[in-house]
Amino acid sequence: MAGFKLRRSLLYVPGNMPSMLQNIPIFNCDSVIIDLEDAVPLSEKDAARHLVKRFLLNYTDRNKELLVRINPLDTRWGYEDLKVVLPAMPDGIRLPKADTPEIVERLDTLLTEFEEELEVEIGRFGILPSLESALGVINAVGIANSSERIFALAFGAEDYTASMEIERSRGGEELFNARTRVLWAAKAKGIQAVDTIFADVSDMEGLRAETELAKRLGYTGKCLVNPRQIEVVHDVFAPKQHEVEYALQVIEAIQRARQLGTGVIALGGKMVDAPVVKRAARVLRTAYAHGMVDTLIDEEAIHGAQ
Amino acid sequence: MALNSLGREIPESYAGRPLIPYGDPYAIRPQGSVAARPLKRVNPGEKKLLSSLREAIEASGLKDGMTIATHHSLRNGDFLLNRIVAEIAQLGLRGIWIASSSVHPVHAEIIPHIKSGVIAGFQCGVNGLIGEMATRGEISCPIVVRTHGGRARSVLEGSVHIDVAFIAAPCCDEYGNMNGYYGPSACGSLGYAQIDATYASCVVAVTDNLVPFPVVPVSIPQTLVDFVVVVDRLGDPAKIVSTTTRVTTDPVGLQIASYASQVIEASGLLRDGFSFQTGSGGISLAVAEKVRNAMRKGSIKGSFGCGGITGYFVEMLEEGLFSALMDVQCFDQEAVQSIGRNRAHQEISADMYANPFNAGAVVNRLDCVILGATEVDTAFNVNVNTESNGYLLHNTGGHSDTAAGAKLSIIVAPSIRGRLPIVRDRVTTVTTPGETIGVVVTERGIAVNDRHAELKEELIRRKLPVKEIADLQREICRVTGTPRPLEFEDEVVAVVEYRDGSIIDVVRRVKE
Structure with a gap:
């Protein structure tokens, strides 16, 4: 559980807009994805990556995770994006069109080379691959296992529906299989899963419904296109008060159990064992991020002393 | 020259009047009695209805060097002040002072009459071009900027004597009873005009909606009104209550509003009996919306909403979140309609609203007020009068009054405006002293005045981004x-009066 990072909200910010870049520090999303790909017109690709570099170098009091969506590596811009932006130390790269494990492996190799050149720890730059085509979804398991830098899989519905030659609906039934397959791959690898964007900024009810669906399925976060969406997404991912109270009871019960020398104990007539404790710990970490509990529970409380 | 307690250089006198440098918000105690006006007698059968504005000006006895007033409840839709000044000019009068409750951009039409000497100066703040031209040295006329409460104070104590008050009366009868609730130029509350009606030597009601005697409800009674004049139109209804009262959709503004509402929740003031004032700006309304949701969620029954009233506050009243609205001025059509039908929507005078020299103003009963700023400095002093270019562009309104009265005053402002930082070492002009400001909320962080140490601790406990204002x-x-820094000439083009009559700052001519 060491290195647990909450990623409920990953906000896209266009890399060619100084007025929007300078507001990145103020929003309380968990991560920002600065976009050099779709948001940036061809004529501004070069200027945008230098702007992003300057912004990152000036953003010294970092208060959120910073990812950069580069252009695909098979375009003429992808490599140049890495070369300009990586010295400014983003936390990771969002890789678009990660259709095969080989594409991710190629990025992994490039990142290792840059890390050596920049004399930073190998593995410092993370990868968030975008599964946004039929091929990418089919290859989800292989992609999840293609690099140890991958901390989550992201599902991209806009390009996916295009590749499927279908329309995206409000209910999202057409996405169900793909969403699930991406989730399986992520959960099997023990990494997070990030759901697609919800494009209609004025439809907060639709956003809430889709986020609730994603959460129910097992997604841990969602990509956002507007800061106004942060509040709804955090609200959906926030544990309910009764869940927090129950989780606290579970942790207290398991600590009592350990004092008695056992790993299993009953709480309110239900058995508490390792999976229940694990779930309670996850609830409490999320609750801590929401300011619902004052202290972060320590590893020993969850797993017991070695 | 003397330095006031905020380190601002204040001249000995201005426009022939000795000046008292500002000391602190609460110390000055008034002397003497409320100003008097002549006793009158109107016998049965005597008529008040005159045929034209000109006839009314002549009947009022207005002479060179005297002072007139209008109210600003018609806002930027007002036709009256421009028409009166034009008539005065045609009558050959000169050296007239304007002591209106405020002057709006629409009144730029009177600028030629300032240049020609018909208008001598302003006993009130100005919005728009007049102030800008004065700060650039393009017109020369004294301007005394006053708060809403300060204006009422100056009239009550007699330091400003209104010789003739011309009151735009949206609903009026031939004997002078009036209200602002009904008619084509309905503006709602006549809170500012009530002061003029009570203390002016002569009162002229001007209406575009003469109705049979008696007008009820009576906002300003016949006993105060000398003459009644009918005109075609008092103003442009589209601009009278035109304030666009919509919640902002700008993510930065919403972030500020979110922090501000969390500050209110953390303050402990949001409980039964809560009283609240906001402006009509997009951020203020976003705060109001969040406060409304918090009140619903906590089943909180507030006491009153105050100030310039918007449809937002009307909805909160009708929903039972407030038991009353104290309304000195209506900002939109919903507020105008509400004040005409709802007894719990109470019209109040500017005196009752904010005058520091009476037996207690409504602002003293405010828990929390949300206010704006063009600049704030590291001592929490706030500027709303001048912009960063040094131009005098805005009147004070109730800013300093509510800040001094409320338990908690919160400034909401974006941290950057037009590429310029909102927090400065020294504001260009001090409108409201830092000692009356509780919290400054920007999207980049929340600065809490040391006077609110407990609140600061609570905000930190709630993990809100509390920062020292210098940081x-x-x-x-x-x-x-x-x-x-801007460069100024020595010449003083306006003085900014604090609500108690002391001088908190002056506006100097900009070096260009």
Whole structure:
């Protein structure tokens, strides 16, 4: 559980807009994805990556995770994006069109080379691959296992529906299989899963419904296109008060159990064992991020002393 | 020249009047009695209805050097002040002072009459071009900027004597009873005009909606009104209550509103009996919406909403979130309609609203007020009068009054405006002293005045981004750079009166 990072909200910010870049520090999303790909017109690709570099170098009091969506590596811009932006130390790269494990492996190799050149720890730059085509979804398991830098899989519905030659609906039934397959791959690898964007900024009810669906399925976060969406997404991912109270009871019960020398104990007539404790710990970490509990529970409380 | 307690250089006198440098918000105690006006007698059968504005001006006895007043409840839709000044000019009068409750951009039409000497000066603040031209040295006329409460105070104590008050009366009868609730130029509350009606030597009601005697409800009674004049139109209805009262959709504004509402929740003031004032700006309304949701959620029954009233506050009243609205001025059509039908929507005078020299104003009963700023400095002093270019562009309104009265005053402002940092070492002009400001909320952080140490601790406990105001300034300046200071001439073009009559700052001519 060491290195647990909450990623409920990953906000896209266009890399060619100084007025929007300078507001990145103020929003309380968990991560920002600065976009050099779709948001940036061809004529501004070069200027945008230098702007992003300057912004990152000036953003010294970092208060959120910073990812950069580069252009695909098979375009003429992808490599140049890495070369300009990586010295400014983003936390990771969002890789678009990660259709095969080989594409991710190629990025992994490039990142290792840059890390050596920049004399930073190998593995410092993370990868968030975008599964946004039929091929990418089919290859989800292989992609999840293609690099140890991958901390989550992201599902991209806009390009996916295009590749499927279908329309995206409000209910999202057409996405169900793909969403699930991406989730399986992520959960099997023990990494997070990030759901697609919800494009209609004025439809907060639709956003809430889709986020609730994603959460129910097992997604841990969602990509956002507007800061106004942060509040709804955090609200959906926030544990309910009764869940927090129950989780606290579970942790207290398991600590009592350990004092008695056992790993299993009953709480309110239900058995508490390792999976229940694990779930309670996850609830409490999320609750801590929401300011619902004052202290972060320590590893020993969850797993017991070695 | 003397320095006031905020380190601002204040001249000995201005426009022939000795000046008292500002000391602190609460110390000055008034002397003497309320100003008097002549006793009158109107016998049965005597008529008040005159045929034209000109006839009314002549009947009022207005002479060179005297002072007139209008109210600003018709806002930027007002036709009256321009028409009166034009008539006065045609009558050959000169050296007239204007002591209106405010002057709006629409009144730029009177600028030629300032240049020609018909208008001598302003006993009130000005919005728009008149102030700008004065600060650039293009017109020369004294301007005394006053708060809403300060204006009422100056009239009550007699330091400003209104010789003739011309009152735009949206609903009026031939004997002078009036209200602002009904008619084509309905503006709602006549809170500012009530002062003029009570203390002016002569009162002229001007209406575009003469109705049979008696007008009820009576906002200003016949006993105060000398003459009644009918005109075609008092104003442009589209601009009278035109304030666009919509919640902002700008993510930065919403972030500020979110922090501000969390400050209110953390303050402990949001409980049964809560009283609240906001402006009509997009951020203020976003705060109001969040406060409304918090009140619903906590089943909180507030006491009153105050100030310029918007449809937002009307909805909160009708929903039972407030038991009353104390309304000195209506900002939109919903407020105008509400004040005409709802007894719990109470019209109040500017005196009752905010005058520091009476037996207690409504602002003293406010828990929380949300206010704006063009600049704030590291001592929490706030400027709303001048912009960063040094031009006098805005009147004070109730800013300093509510800040001094409320238990908690919260400034909401974006940290960067037009590439310039909002937090400065020294504001260009002090409107409201830092000792009456509780919290400054920007999207980059929340600065709490040391006077609210407990609140500061609570905000930190709630993990809100609390920052020292100097750190906040440094953070903003890292983005914007530090602006070069403005340069001013020595010439004073306006004085900014604090609500108690002392001088908190002066506005000097900009060096260009």
